[in-house]
Amino acid sequence: MTSSADGFRSGFACFVGRPNAGKSTLTNALVGSKVAITSSKPQTTRHAIRGIVHRPDAQLVIVDTPGLHRPRTLLGQRLNDLVHATWAEVDVIGFCVPADQKIGPGDRFIAAELAKLGRRTPVVGVVTKADLVPRDRVAEQLLALQKLMDFAELVPVSAVDGFQVDVVADLLVARLPAGPPLYPEGELTDEPEATLVAELIREAALEGVEDELPHSIAVTVEDMLPREGRDDLLDVHALLYVERPSQKAIVIGHRGQRLKEVGSTARRHIEALLGTRVYLDLHVKVAKDWQRDAKQLRRLGF
Numbered sequence: 001m002t003s004s005a006d007g008f009r010s011g012f013a014c015f016v017g018r019p020n021a022g023k024s025t026l027t028n029a030l031v032g033s034k035v036a037i038t039s040s041k042p043q044t045t046r047h048a049i050r051g052i053v054h055r056p057d058a059q060l061v062i063v064d065t066p067g068l069h070r071p072r073t074l075l076g077q078r079l080n081d082l083v084h085a086t087w088a089e090v091d092v093i094g095f096c097v098p099a100d101q102k103i104g105p106g107d108r109f110i111a112a113e114l115a116k117l118g119r120r121t122p123v124v125g126v127v128t129k130a131d132l133v134p135r136d137r138v139a140e141q142l143l144a145l146q147k148l149m150d151f152a153e154l155v156p157v158s159a160v161d162g163f164q165v166d167v168v169a170d171l172l173v174a175r176l177p178a179g180p181p182l183y184p185e186g187e188l189t190d191e192p193e194a195t196l197v198a199e200l201i202r203e204a205a206l207e208g209v210e211d212e213l214p215h216s217i218a219v220t221v222e223d224m225l226p227r228e229g230r231d232d233l234l235d236v237h238a239l240l241y242v243e244r245p246s247q248k249a250i251v252i253g254h255r256g257q258r259l260k261e262v263g264s265t266a267r268r269h270i271e272a273l274l275g276t277r278v279y280l281d282l283h284v285k286v287a288k289d290w291q292r293d294a295k296q297l298r299r300l301g302f
């Protein structure tokens with residue numbers, strides 16, 4: 001068992017920086033290019049999880065933030081509020097600036113926004129793409145970055161050749177609070193989103209009734225589409241297959257109460273996974289002996 005007494009640390013980080021600064025590539029280099037599935041464990045963030053760095057001494061959960069905009073509209077303002085809320089919730093922020101481009105107004109805007117946080121969340125200044133320029137240019141960029149704001153640390157990195165990726169991880173981990181892992185190890189997958197969503201629904205449906213329906217349950221996601229005219233709501237239509245009518249009754253429960261709970265648990269987990277609001281439409285079907293029927297199995301994605 002690991003506990004805070006062992007000096008284990010766990011917590012959340014996010015990367016900011018203008019488009020193309022190398023945030024995604026760095027995240028993938030830290031995590032190992034896989035998406036995190038985060039099903040059953042405590043959900044301490046409302047934000048989409050980009051990846052989890054598992055280490056013997058720490059667990060670093062990297063969350064997504066929407067891009068920061070110069071607010072011209074109310075929606076822009078709301079988005080920025082969301083960004084600020086994320087910054088206030090994570091334990092450490094990595095501010096990425098590419099080594100091969102001059103620090104510009106976009107970077108200064110982000111720095112000014114970060115400065116509004118006061119000292120609540122430490123910010124690590126990261127000069128990315130260090131492989132693209134000679135060393136002295138990297139040093140110059142670090143100096144230029146330093147002038148932008150008050151950083152907790154400054155570090156150059158190359159996600160492409162691996163230079164200093166471990167150091168970035170160390171610096172971020174050092175800012176996490178002591179605490180046990182937030183997510184079980186091994187919850188990393190590169191499966192497509194629909195499969196992850198189906199798995200979350202299946203888990204929610206099995207919660208508490210594992211003995212009655214061990215393997216007799218399968219979930220297919222029929223479609224996953226943004227609600228027309230809205231970019232903040234995803235419609236998910238899913239079917240939950242059981243083998244017998246008696247199992248259907250268990251899943252649905254008295255007056256549909258259990259299915260409702262399954263749906264809302266699954267919805268919360270899907271929202272956490274995808275970082276968007278979700279409307280989940282869930283129906284139960286009996287697919288007789290689906291486990292033995294090759295045609296059905298194909299339909300169910302096995």
Ligand SMILES: Nc1nc2c(ncn2[C@@H]2O[C@H](COP(=O)(O)OP(=O)(O)OP(=O)(O)O)[C@@H](O)[C@H]2O)c(=O)[nH]1
Nearest residue numbers: 018019020021022023024025026129132158159160
């Ligand atoms: N040479 C080099 N290229 C890099 C490195 N990191 C990222 N890139 C490239 O820079 C481009 C942008 O990288 P991303 O990781 O997508 O940048 P981002 O900040 O996530 O971009 P947005 O999602 O638009 O905000 C891609 O073409 C990457 O391949 C690096 O360490 N070295």
